[in-house]
Amino acid sequence: MTTVRDATIKLLRAFGMNMIFGNPGSTELPMFRNFPADFRYILGLQESVVLGMADGYAQATRNAALVNLHSSAGMGHALGNLFTAFKNQTPLVVTAGQQARSILPYEPFLFADRPTEFPRPFVKWACEPARAQDVPAAIARAYYVAMEPPCGPTFVSVPVDDWDQPCDPIEPRRIAAINPGDPVMLAEAAEALAAASRPAFVVGAGVARDDGWDEVIALAERHTAAVWVAPMSARNSFPEDHPLFAGFLMAGREAIVKSLTGHDLILVLGGPMSLYHVEGFGPHVPEGAKVIQIVDNHAQAAWSPTGTAIIAHARLALRTLMAGPSPVSRAMPKARAPVPELDGRVMTSAYLLQQIARHRPAGSVIVEEAPSSRGAMHDHLPIIDRDGFYTCASGGLGHGLPAAIGVALARPTDKIIAVLGDGSSMYAIQGLWSAAQLGLPISFVVVKNGRYEALNSFGRIFGLQETVGTQLPDIDFCALARGQGIKARRAMNAQELDEALTASFSASSPTLVEAVVD
Template sequence: MTNATTVREAVVRFLRDTGMTTVFGNPGSTELRMFRDWPDDFTYVLGLQESVAVGMAAGHALGTRRAAFVSLHSAGGVGHALGAVFNAFRDRVPLVIVAGQQARSLIQLRPFLGADEPALFPRPYVKYARQPERAEDVPAVLAEAYRLAMTPPRGPAFVSVPEDDWDRPAEPVAPRTLYSEFTAAPAALAALAARLENCARPALVVGPGVADEDAQEPVRALAERIRAGVWISPLSGRSGFPEPHPLFQGFLPPVARQLAERLAPYDLVVALGAPLFTYHVADGGPPLAPGTELFHLDCDPAQAAWLPTGTSIVTTLRPALTQLLGLLREPHRAPPPPRPAPPPAGAAGHITPELVFDLLHTRLPRDRVLVEEAPSHRDTLHARVPIASSGGFLTTGSGALGWGLPLAVGRALADRRRVVCVVGDGSALYAVQALWTAARHTAPVTYVLLDNGGYAAVRALGRRIGVAPVPGTHIAGIDFPALAESLGCPAARAEHPGELPAALDHALDRGDDAGPFLLHLAMTDGADTLYEPWAR
């Protein structure tokens, strides 16, 4: 028995075979045995809070297009991480999450740090959750979790491992080949092709699934073939269409009546990888205007089931779009006019988001990834910083704050290209510990922190529904540059418009080996613009 492979050795071999050699976590007592004889070819990325570890792992997974491995600590650590797990689930990020559990011999005694019903705790925001019945089952259960995490729709999978399992004997598990693309029936795609050829005014709505499945190029080809206007789905967590393209029309609002009005000019709408009806504000409006027909293509049968209207085709996107393009002829219709560009930012005595984003647009290299978590200014950023490259924009599609800072760290570590993260002061404080990890791993991230003194998006929404003032939405007295520097991240500040061009140049023009940098910008409360573009 002394020569038998242990659970730990079998798991390490599986992680190596699947490329999950970067481990994100925050260690605790019930994980210690997992770290015995830690392999030299593995990298442990420490997050100072568990949600930070999950956010960094998500950024790494999006950058590598592979599942990332996360180590969490029992019930308390899983609880800390659940907000980020929720984001990963809604944003279809493949994660393999392993949580420590107390020893099997103690579980019946409700021990200190033990997790009651650990497989139920992270649900419903994981695709799979299990604590193996036997120690020798751990490698096989982990392999199953990995395969489910990587199967469309991708997402997090969870395994709870009692701490005394790691030294028990177990057989190694070899990775299996997984072909995860599947295509709709030819008859369904032929019916859609016929409708596209016969309609008068088609539109495409591009969702985060397009970027997740790396389908931006066939979507562009489809839009050009049928001369359709292209919209981004409400509150999408990723980019899926080149925004400088003349067919691009803008971003749909997360309000039912306004969304239906935007799509009312079209007689046929095709939603691609998009949960089209993502609402943030209830107004009692209909999903679509009369006369607008919907087709919906997505790999998730559950999403197809809850859509309130339209025809759903359950399929992965790339093979379906390839077949669809082969069925379509060039139509005799004019393309829609391009959307107008916003006017340049006007002069002001203070720094405005319009000025920041105009200057950022001229300075942001095309191949850079932009991460955003500044809800007060998201619409302004979208209007003034068009994203051209696939995977060039990342944010949370579900709204749980504390995602942006660690997501940017993990994304930067994936390929060591500088990432730019635009973040609000309120959002930054949910996960400011990520700056410590960024500094320790020399992650090439430039943080542009827009400080408007609190949770301005909540204040703005309160004003619009007649709740003012909103308690607990003001934050004051935090020296963000000093805080960043105490965590090892160099920082600077700008308070006047004349300082901004040079400050942005200094923050952005840094080599990919220069590590993180934070630029703090003093803003007025610009959240009065929140929802304003939706209301037009």
């Protein structure tokens, strides 16, 4: 007899989803009866950590990851990182337990009331199957929808007594979801690009998601185009040491217009350009500039305030543009000014990031959640390798630490360096336990400034004389790490920092560096 559990496990195996991220509760236990030897359960000590680990893993593998949560309580804990996964366009299949169908009319203990509504609007599709026999089909559909661009999380609520019910097995199907883009509009874009006198590219996370690294470099070089990074981009899509790299657009209307002034064609690839964090006024683009954006997210195309939008897979669209007309002759864009080297007499976050860049192993991957240090990172820690950077697209905290664990699971031969603010770290500090138990050689580097500095910066924008609730005294990150099985060192000056980073980056087990900065 085939059970719902048997049919589901067979499906998950076919989808390459044999790693389950979870924190189990009572209503999930029957799912794991006779747990198969070729599957692996990755335990997190809190559901937001679980979902963050799965997010990092799914991004790094480019395949949906399976997350197992506990009813409403577990889903509630995970919602912050579910929001981030939705903004990251990360494919996830999230399941949660539900109480037995026979007692649902009595509102039993630890049941989920209206379970499919709770995770919305941050899932693409949600279902609690009408019958036990429909569970495998629901999970199959959840996978297909999660993997369809724009990718994102889906959700299935499963009553506890469904797993042992008999059902017919279902076979996995192949669904081609990649959109190459409208050929007429892409041809028009190629002609406009070839005719432009001073084009600029704005690259977003979609280029990295669609693995268009080589293609965007080739297209930029062919057209001698300055390449900017889209505001708040959560991935790296262009080498930051390339002669055509122009810098990072700020998330403000006036700042974007100022940076792009002088360009007559702006080609936005793989992400929104008009993503604002502060109120602005005036035009959205420089006067006389034509905007063409190529994204995989119809919502981004719809809310963009200006320009032509083409819905397409970035890598395929870039290949089409490469086959377009030859460009007019253009001069090289002005090179970025070099950043002065810091001497370390003052331990700033900028100096810390400079030293990370100096000591990091070749090919290492940066996972970042240090919002107040992002500008310094842009200047002092260039990302130069394909798929070399991950951060959260939502602005929510608590994603970076567990995401680094997920990326490390997906890329076991690469050194993963998690650059974390002290405030950000405390949202998911129990993730260190999972890293220790898994033996992953991650370097956790905590930028300890003793406050929520990003909020202090925004307080100045709003004219606040004092920003309340932003001080974080008396947190001992070394003690927190050692208490969870991780070796840790504190660095309070340049010499201690170099020694701590060198030891951490060469370690074969997880380590933490607490860098105390001014």
